[in-house]
Amino acid sequence: MSNDTAHKPLLSTEQLDDKTQEFNQNSKTSSRKRKLRRCRSAPRGDSMYNDDDSDDVKIDEPPPHPSKIPMFKNLNSNLRLVIIFLVLYITIGTLCFYLVRNQISGHKTNDVLDALYFCVVTMTTVGYGDLVPSSSTSRLLACAFVFSGMVVVGHLLSRAADYIVERQENLLVRAFDIRQTVGPEDILKEVHTKLRHKCYVTFLVLVILIITGTVFLVMFEKMPVIEAFYCVCSTVTTLGYGDKSFNSGTGRLFAVFWILTSTICLAQFFLYMAELNAETKQRELVKWVLTRRITNNDLEAADLDEDGVVVAAEFILYKLKEMGKIDEEDIAGIMEEFEELDCDDSGTLTNADITLAQTGS
Numbered sequence: 001m002s003n004d005t006a007h008k009p010l011l012s013t014e015q016l017d018d019k020t021q022e023f024n025q026n027s028k029t030s031s032r033k034r035k036l037r038r039c040r041s042a043p044r045g046d047s048m049y050n051d052d053d054s055d056d057v058k059i060d061e062p063p064p065h066p067s068k069i070p071m072f073k074n075l076n077s078n079l080r081l082v083i084i085f086l087v088l089y090i091t092i093g094t095l096c097f098y099l100v101r102n103q104i105s106g107h108k109t110n111d112v113l114d115a116l117y118f119c120v121v122t123m124t125t126v127g128y129g130d131l132v133p134s135s136s137t138s139r140l141l142a143c144a145f146v147f148s149g150m151v152v153v154g155h156l157l158s159r160a161a162d163y164i165v166e167r168q169e170n171l172l173v174r175a176f177d178i179r180q181t182v183g184p185e186d187i188l189k190e191v192h193t194k195l196r197h198k199c200y201v202t203f204l205v206l207v208i209l210i211i212t213g214t215v216f217l218v219m220f221e222k223m224p225v226i227e228a229f230y231c232v233c234s235t236v237t238t239l240g241y242g243d244k245s246f247n248s249g250t251g252r253l254f255a256v257f258w259i260l261t262s263t264i265c266l267a268q269f270f271l272y273m274a275e276l277n278a279e280t281k282q283r284e285l286v287k288w289v290l291t292r293r294i295t296n297n298d299l300e301a302a303d304l305d306e307d308g309v310v311v312a313a314e315f316i317l318y319k320l321k322e323m324g325k326i327d328e329e330d331i332a333g334i335m336e337e338f339e340e341l342d343c344d345d346s347g348t349l350t351n352a353d354i355t356l357a358q359t360g361s
Contacts, residue, residue: 079159079160082152082155082156082159083156085152085155086152086153086156089123089145089148089149089152090116090119090120090123093115093119093122093123093145093149094112094115094116094119095115096141096145097114097115097118097119097138097141097145098111098112098115100133100135100137100138100141101114101115103133103134103135103137103138104118104131104132104133104134104138105131105132105133105134106129106130106131106132107130107131107247108131109247109248109249109252110249113249113252113253113256114131114252116252116256117131117246117252117253117255117256118131119145120255120256120259120260121240121255121259122142122145122146122149123145123146123149123150123152123153123260124149124153124238124259124260124263125146125149125150125238125240126235126238126239126240126259126263127238127240127242128240128241128242128245128246129240129241129242129245130242130245130246130247153263153264153267156264157264157267157268157271160268160271195272195275195276195279196276198272199269199272199273199276202265202268202269202272203269205265206236206262206265206266206269209236209258209261209262209265210229210232210233210236210262212258213228213231213232213235213236213258213262214228214229214232215228216251216254216258217231217232217246217251220248220250220251220254221246221247221248221251223244227244228244230244231244231245232262235255235259235262235263236262236263236266237266238263282323282324285323285324286323289319289322289323290319298318301318302314302315302317302318304317340357341353341354341357343356343357
């Protein structure tokens, strides 16, 4: 009996075939993972939905609103915080320049108003030259406030840009909610239209500010129209030659609000234009990638697992790589997360995998 047991195989032929097939499947999965990890493309981490879902498939929870996502929930508070810092900067600057008012030379009207006016002119780097620091203390103070003012204005523009991104995320999430009736091209077109609309509105506001400044200088500073327009343009662009400026008390009070608004509005307009230009080029690249002819070299490059067949996922990854929307770092992070969730190392994710990952078992 011992001899029969010794010659009897531990696994039957059918069991051995099953084990071999399972081993080959796991090897293929591991190989595919390694191939994906080595490829230089990966989809972005945005929420995506499968358009091929059947009608009987329901999503239990709607996509989260951007304001409820941790990375977006503090955008508005940050913008408000920068505005508070701006007001604090102007208040402290006005107080400091008021204390050294006797060390600032030039045409003066009212001590407090001149200090506020000089603070704004310094912060926006306009620097007319109608008021200039004349002592070492006042010059060092001006140096400190010009750099800190540029930082505050830069942060204000940055937070404003973040707010724009948040609004675009709002638009995308709403578009995902109505994805049954709105296609991806319509979503991109709507986002592009919104950005173009922002450019038009900002440009219109800038034109109104320029006209308002010109009319004010003509009426209150008694400047000729050409000189007033010249002063406005040199102010908005922060050129500030200093040959023309606001000299009256009323003019400087108006300049405190107008200079700050117009210079930031111009910077915001340039920001919108740069964003619109980048988005337009990206759309042109995407259109070129989607319309050009596919060659055999393209198929060979898209075959990530080198099995001679390009599936839809491989083709999509290859196209996204051509569009410049993915890179190696993206895919490395996503594959790490996938492997952590794939508890049974099957190459697929199931509810059991998610449950095990959440419980940490």
